[in-house]
Amino acid sequence: MAGVDRRTVFKGAGGAAALGLSAVALRYGFNTPDQKQDPSTLVAKDRSAQDKTLVFSNWPEYIDEDDGKYVSTLTQFERETGISVRYTPDVNDNNEFFAKVKNQLGSGTSSKRDLFALTDWMAARMIQVGWIQKLDAAKVPNLHANIIDSLKSPAWDPKRQYSAPWQSGLTGIAYNKAKVGEIKSFEELLTRKDLKGRISLLTEMRDTMGFLVMIGGGDPENFSDDEWQAAIDLLKKTRSDGQVRSFSGNEYVQDLASGNILACEAWSGDIANAGDENLVWVPPEEGIMIWADNMLVPNLATHQDNAEKWINYYYEPEVAAKLAAYNSYICPVKGAQAAMEKVDPDQVDNELIFPTDKTLSQTHRFMALDEATMRTYEGDYADVTGA
Amino acid sequence: MTSTAGVPPVSTDDTTAAKPRGRKLTGYWLILPGAVWLLLFFVIPFYSLVASSLFDPKGSVLTGYEMTWHVGNYVDAFNQYKGQLGRSLLYAGLATLTCLVVGYVLAYAIAFKAGRWKNLMLVLVIAPFFTSFLLRTLSWKLILADDGWVVGVAQAIHLTDVLNIIGLTTTDDRLLATPFAVIAGLTYNFLPFMVLPLYASLEKVDIRLIEAAGDLYASPMRGFFKVTFPLSLPGVVAGTLLTFIPAAGDYVNAQLLGSTNTKMIGNSIQSLFTTQGDYATAGALSVILMVIIVAAVMAYVRTAGTEELV
């Protein structure tokens, strides 16, 4: 120990210990576990009978509300069943909500919710990893009897055993008819010279890429890697030609109305709700992307029975018609159009709520992606959108 | 930075061994709240970030990630996103510079010329904070709209042409969805962070020093550059840091006001974390950004000669 005093030794040892501890913490402290669960082992004891409540997380502004004499569908449900509903509009974004419940559902604990509504691809993802309980078909007869054909059997839940669409929507093209001539196809949107630099596309990969796959002749529900690559290349070229001004989340309506963009990829409900008669939504010739937000019962939900009552209730045509009249999204329930005669006769022929059979026959869904493919595709897409 | 957590502020001289044990420990007790705070809000998140930057990239959110010292993430992340990195630093730098010029004039006016309006003006500087960051940024979409009067005026005075030539806008004679709009948005959003520290240090400048400079043959202009400005340097340094650091990591302005060609590193990190679920690359990119900023800040502070700040 000549020349080295005690303190130096302590310091050296302390430093080494801190370094070692850091390394161990880094190596083992922050790994993320496999999130797969087996839903059959995560069934909670159902307390629906003694505890008449239901906890439902949904997107904001997605349900009708009591207004003077008008009795909302929710209030009516509570009156009919005696179940009190804790309705929370806390789903703002699929990824954000996923992050919110990931730690509980991924580790096999309760998310403290009985029901939530998520878009197709996120619903598919959660079902895939076993976070979602099977619905009892006998308790939701209306669902199976009344769901419209185009939503009946998505690839990720072909028999609607796990999910029930809340509302549905179409993705197509919108343009400002005061400023630009009619646009018929998605290809036109991407190539017409008078639209150069004046269009926007959606940041949602599945919506946009569905159309690009279709332009290349592929089927969005079932395409090959080559077809994907061709679609991405086409998008890249469109972008480098300066055709696309921006990729937007949901602020495109403002841009379209103010003339910053002339046309864009758009959700039917947004245009219907914008209330601007210059804004026109059209189904592209290549086909239409259809999506739905699906009600799902998570593992360890304690009021599954009540949730099923709720689902069954909303698949009654009159109830569905009331909801659709408020929302202006596409109603997933057969017979609602007829029931609309009584609810709001003006809306019976609204094609943004009740698309024609011809329109519905042209709809496509995006195929279910496994985790690795999803990441590749999202990565490819982010490269083009610049993020 | 982390080492300060472990150093007790008391002397642990060997000769004091006879001291009562309680008193020796007092120092440790005193730093405990600070240490816990640092641990919870800095050390753990920082370790978590570093760990995720070294995750095996083959993992995923659902199948789980494992830390395997995969240093390659850094190389991949840097190579793939160097464009966005460079752009972020450039935009943040330009926005900081604009903030400095605009903010200095404003802070100077408030500190020396505002008189009894001083407090009102300070409130006005902070007033934008009463509305949400997102709303404020979105409102710039209306102000800079293609058919709006701002663009009209900019075209009339050929500002758009000038901006085109220096590459801040595109050839379409618009302002939105261009680098200009993103930099303008950053400048607008972070201006108060520049003005307040500048004001604080200008306000402290002794007016008598400026008089002394005048007495010693310095014209008002020379006096400003030789006395007022050097004395406000702590404010300049604090202001530029408070502006540059968050601006470099910002993604809202690029998302709302920019286009595909103006995405900043914040957008990439956000997309990697949430949409793509690629924690490894996202982590590596975050650490890279952090290292670049810390290095830049240290170099800057050293040049500015205000080491006391660090």
Add this chain to the structure above:
Amino acid sequence: MSQVHEGAAAPSGAHARGADGSRDLRLTGLTKEYATFTAVKSLDLVVPQGEFFALLGPSGCGKTTTLRMVAGLDTPTSGTIHLGDTEITFEKPYRRPVNTVFQNYALFPHLNIAKNVAFGLERRGIKNTRQQVADMLELVELTSQAHKKPTQMSGGQQQRVALARALINKPEVLLLDEPLGALDLKLRRGMQLELKRIQTEVGLTFVHVTHDQEEAMTMADTIAVMNQGVIEQMGAPSELYENPRTTFVANFLGQSNLIAGEIEGRDGDHVKVRVQGAVASVPGDRAHSDSGKGWLGIRPEKVLIAEAGTPIDAPGDVITGGYVTDVSFVGVSTQYSVMMPWGQELTVFEQNTGARSMLPVGTKVDISWRPEFAFLLDASQDAKAGIEDD
């Protein structure tokens, strides 16, 4: 140190001289009005070139405002300021051949001592300032501190830096605004001598603003006593002290006993005053009133005191009937308060020559003074003017 002065020949030659070739500082009818009060009222003043001039007065008397107008930091409401024949009333401060040593020094905290001192030269575009800075630092004995920052120095050192920073510019007039105010007493005494030495060496006009009468008397060639915006009296320190013209000067500069009296009139070279039954005569040049009521003034150290009945070595009348009410021993002298029969307390300083022991409180005493030391003031003035509360 003379080399500094050799270099200093330049500035005075560079400017137009007055009619008699001098570069006197002349203030004419100088007035400064603020919204609520007048700080300086029609001030006329000539400061001869090369003089150490003190502006003395209590705080708020307008002396600092006057100084700031000369420096160009404040603009006069009316009146003019001349340096020789050049009018500088509205000249920008940075264009005046005038420099200031500020009250709190106002040293630039971001610059070291050498750079502070070189500041003025550099602003005037002088390239090689090194030698001049070195000379100046040597003059104020701070050569070894050249690379320190002002905050690393003591008050006295900072004061000398401020002086050097101003002097290096060889201004025609150097203004000093309470330059020693922030120093402790001992340091202040030292610096007073130092300042005087430097002024003598460089030979510049110094205008020194202070409220400290002792400081003014120690250093100045001429003192102007200012009160409420006007100059009460101006002259050499001894003249002001020995022959004050107003009660304010009599009280502000040292102490005075002012005794009410009736002026009986002029009698040759003297003015006769009836004071409490006795008649005193005051030399004509010391009588600043010659009719009606007056204040007879006598400085405490000029009053002689003795136990009642013992003879006093003075040619004037002896006033009897007083008794001692208070005694303070201050080393070189003893200060007595004596209650006179007419109910006024007079102050008497007596040198401790050791000829007699101290007179205890209650002792009956007689007092007297030499008539030529007395002065006579107009009774319309407040006898307490200029007495500082502390």
